Amino acid sequence: MTNFDAVMDITPRPPIVFVAGQGSWLTDSEGRRYLDFIQGWAVNTLGHSPRPIVEALASQAKRLINCSPAFYNDQMIRLADLLTQHSGLHQVFLANSGAEANEGAIKLARKWGTKHRDGAYEIITMDHGFHGRTLATMAASGKEQWERLYEPKVSGFVKVPLNDLAAVEAAITPRSVAVMLEPIQGEAGVFEASDAFLRGLRTLTRERGLLLILDEIQTGIGRTGRLFGFEHAGTTPDIMTLAKGLGGGVPLAALVAHRDVCCFEYGDQGGTFGGNPIMAAVGCAVIEAVTQPGFLVRVTQAGEHLAHQLHALSHRHGCGEVRGKGLLRALNLTRDIAPTIAARAMERGLLLNAPRPDSLRFMPALTVSDQEIDRMSEILDDVLAALVAA
Numbered sequence: 609m610t611n612f613d614a615v616m617d618i619t620p621r622p623p624i625v626f627v628a629g630q631g632s633w634l635t636d637s638e639g640r641r642y643l644d645f646i647q648g649w650a651v652n653t654l655g656h657s658p659r660p661i662v663e664a665l666a667s668q669a670k671r672l673i674n675c676s677p678a679f680y681n682d683q684m685i686r687l688a689d690l691l692t693q694h695s696g697l698h699q700v701f702l703a704n705s706g707a708e709a710n711e712g713a714i715k716l717a718r719k720w721g722t723k724h725r726d727g728a729y730e731i732i733t734m735d736h737g738f739h740g741r742t743l744a745t746m747a748a749s750g751k752e753q754w755e756r757l758y759e760p761k762v763s764g765f766v767k768v769p770l771n772d773l774a775a776v777e778a779a780i781t782p783r784s785v786a787v788m789l790e791p792i793q794g795e796a797g798v799f800e801a802s803d804a805f806l807r808g809l810r811t812l813t814r815e816r817g818l819l820l821i822l823d824e825i826q827t828g829i830g831r832t833g834r835l836f837g838f839e840h841a842g843t844t845p846d847i848m849t850l851a852k853g854l855g856g857g858v859p860l861a862a863l864v865a866h867r868d869v870c871c872f873e874y875g876d877q878g879g880t881f882g883g884n885p886i887m888a889a890v891g892c893a894v895i896e897a898v899t900q901p902g903f904l905v906r907v908t909q910a911g912e913h914l915a916h917q918l919h920a921l922s923h924r925h926g927c928g929e930v931r932g933k934g935l936l937r938a939l940n941l942t943r944d945i946a947p948t949i950a951a952r953a954m955e956r957g958l959l960l961n962a963p964r965p966d967s968l969r970f971m972p973a974l975t976v977s978d979q980e981i982d983r984m985s986e987i988l989d990d991v992l993a994a995l996v997a998a
């Protein structure tokens with residue numbers, strides 16, 4: 609019997625121990641294989657143990673692992689260059705997790721407010737949004753279950769409904785410094801900010817002298833079929849945060865900002881592991897892979913194939929809408945059976961996530977094949993059929 613007692617019990621984990629992964633497949637300690645449509649929570653951009661990451665880690669480990677954030681290193685510079693070239697923004701602070709990048713974005717906006725907006729500090733965020741698990745990013749999030757957790761809250765966040773431009777406008781006061789949101793609310797269950805809303809926010813924030821912060825931690829690095837989610841709406845934020853897919857499985861995050869906003873002074877921001885060469889080398893390998901000609905076209909095609917299969921399942925089993933873009937999708941089941949479906953799918957060797965009681969989320973590797981999507985839908989078809997028959 610495996611002893612799990614020393615691992616802090618913070619989530620109901622199934623009694624399975626994973627020991628290996630390749631591409632879209634995971635293997636547990638009993639040798640069972642699982643088709644993985646969770647992929648580290650939309651993290652493994654190129655699947656499990658992909659060659660570009662294995663090679664970047666091995667070759668960088670032999671050259672230089674860490675030389676302190678107080679010095680430049682070649683990989684930090686290379687990754688910052690790649691991110692600025694591709695985003696149209698100008699400066700990058702590298703970090704280790706999405707929450708840390710978002711903390712950085714909140715601090716940068718507050719610093720900018722102190723310097724340029726008479727001490728304004730309030731950030732307008734969205735109901736049901738998710739920005740991380742530090743105290744400030746929990747306060748920025750709009751998760752109902754967190755309303756009364758870890759009081760007192762970090763103050764300075766005002767919530768409005770997603771896709772309601774009038775509500776954002778009504779929430780602006782002299783204290784407001786920024787609007788912050790995800791292009792698609794992933795953890796909430798895959799709900800898109802409409803292109804019209806994002807464009808409206810860009811115009812409104814410019815008119816009112818506020819910053820637009822986009823949390824692209826889940827949507828960035830090709831997940832929606834474009835390198836960054838904001839490209840669909842044709843708007844550029846003042847500040848963007850990245851994590852998850854940027855590291856392709858390793859802890860790596862980035863705060864990326866327009867030059868006009870970059871106002872940190874020495875000592876305002878930092879972190880021991882920020883910009884370490886080994887993680888930065890992986891980030892470069894991931895961006896180089898995702899920006900290869902044809903890569904994002906294939907993500908779009910795979911996303912359409914996935915959506916097509918989900919629509920077919922929905923039609924066959926009387927489920928609801930299919931939401932999302934690219935390879936970030938959700939299927940509404942119209943009943944609170946998502947956790948049961950995810951558990952049954954796991955018994956059949958398929959890993960799916962249930963972000964809401966009534967919805968399943970699909971976030972496979974961006975390298976997933978059509979055959980793997982078809983296999984996933986066959987298993988899900990069987991599981992749904994068995995549940996309806998029961």
Ligand SMILES: Cc1ncc(COP(=O)(O)O)c(C=O)c1O
Nearest residue numbers: 705706707738739740825826851
């Ligand atoms: C949109 C978004 N922002 C922030 C985070 C937090 O990232 P991390 O878990 O790396 O701190 C997540 C994680 O799910 C996320 O989806």
